[in-house]
Structure formats: structure tokens, C-alpha cells
Amino acid sequence: MPKPLKRHPALQNLSREHHDILVFALRLKKGLKKAEIDNIRSYIDWFWKHYLYVHFQQEELYLFPITSEATNLTKKAQEYHEKLEQLFKTNQIEKLHVIKIYKMLVVYVRFEERKLFPEIQTKLSEYELEIYTKNHQAQLNCPYWDKPFWK
Structure with missing residues (x-):
């Protein structure tokens, strides 16, 4: 198992x-064993609209532009965003589709945490990271979902 990295404050x-x-991804996986697909679909739509889309916008508007010349991994992160958006916005949802979302989210997060962020931390200057910090001063607040189907 890789040693946890100290994350730059930015x-x-x-x-x-x-x-x-x-x-969220773990809840999808657990929910597949217990819930109706319509309940899961509602949660997927809600999470996209209230959290994941906002997270992607934060990275795409403020982080990726300052990192694109420092690392070629930014393009791959953007590709993950696009693939995930397609998965979240599909009209047809079934068990296999939910599994794809779960798996892709895990791969996406691992990629950014284990590859993109460490490279950003080594290639960007403190000044560049400070610029990003000014645009992302607080963690997104994940709203409460009042229909927990995964329990």
C-alpha cells in the first residue's frame, strides 16, 4: 500500500x-443490494447537481488551467470528468450502469490523489498554488440526503 502523502494546503x-x-460511491455499491433502482437514480441525479458538477467546475475553471503546462496528467483528469459526466447524465439506468459509476469514481479519485496531485505539488510554485488557494478557500459542503437507501 502506498505511503500517504502530505497534501499541500492548496x-x-x-x-x-x-x-x-x-x-457517495460506496453508498451506491451498498444500495445496489438493498434499494430500488429508482431510488438510486434519484440519488445519482441529486449528487451530480449538488456536488460532483460543482467539484468538477472548481477543478476545471481554477486548477486545470494553472497546471496544464506543468503536467500532462491534467488532460487525463479532464477526460475522467467527461466520462463521468456522461455516465451521470445518461437517461437509462440499471444495475450495471450504477456499478460503472461506482468503479469509475474510485479510479478517478485514486488517479487525482495518487498521480495528479503529487505531480502538481512538485511542479507548481508556491505562488501558483497560492493563486489556486484564493479560488478554493473552503471545502464543498455535501448536502444531506434524506432518503438513505444504503443502510
Whole structure:
């Protein structure tokens, strides 16, 4: 298992948001064993609208532009965003689709945490990281979902 990295303060809020994304993914996985697909679909739509879309926008508007010349991994992160958006916005949802969302979210978070962020921390200057910090001063607040189907 890789040794945990000390995250630069500029990226800590994003890392905490990644934790919320993994919690969401785990709830999908658990919910598949217990819930109706319509309940899961509602949760997927809600999470996209209230959390994941906002998280992606934060990275795409403020982080990726300052990192794109420092690392070629930014393009891959953008590709994950696009693939996940397609999965979240599909009209047809079934068990296999939910599993795809779960798996892709895990891969996406691992990629950013284990590859993109460490490279950003080594290639960007303190000044560049400070610029990003000014645009992302607080972690997104994940709203409460009042229909927990995963329990």
C-alpha cells in the first residue's frame, strides 16, 4: 500500500471532497443490494447537481488551467470528468450502469490523489498554488440526503 502523502494546503479541500465522492460511491455499491433502482437514480441525479458538477467546475475553471503546462496528467483528469459526466447524465439506468459509476469514481479519485496531485505539488510554485488557494478557500459542503437507501 502506498505511503500517504502530505497534501499541500492548496489541495486539501479537494482531497476532502474526494473523500465525500468515495463515500457517495460506496453508498451506491451498498444500495445496489438493498434499494430500488429508482431510488438510486434519484440519488445519482441529486449528487451530480449538488456536488460532483460543482467539484468538477472548481477543478476545471481554477486548477486545470494553472497546471496544464506543468503536467500532462491534467488532460487525463479532464477526460475522467467527461466520462463521468456522461455516465451521470445518461437517461437509462440499471444495475450495471450504477456499478460503472461506482468503479469509475474510485479510479478517478485514486488517479487525482495518487498521480495528479503529487505531480502538481512538485511542479507548481508556491505562488501558483497560492493563486489556486484564493479560488478554493473552503471545502464543498455535501448536502444531506434524506432518503438513505444504503443502510
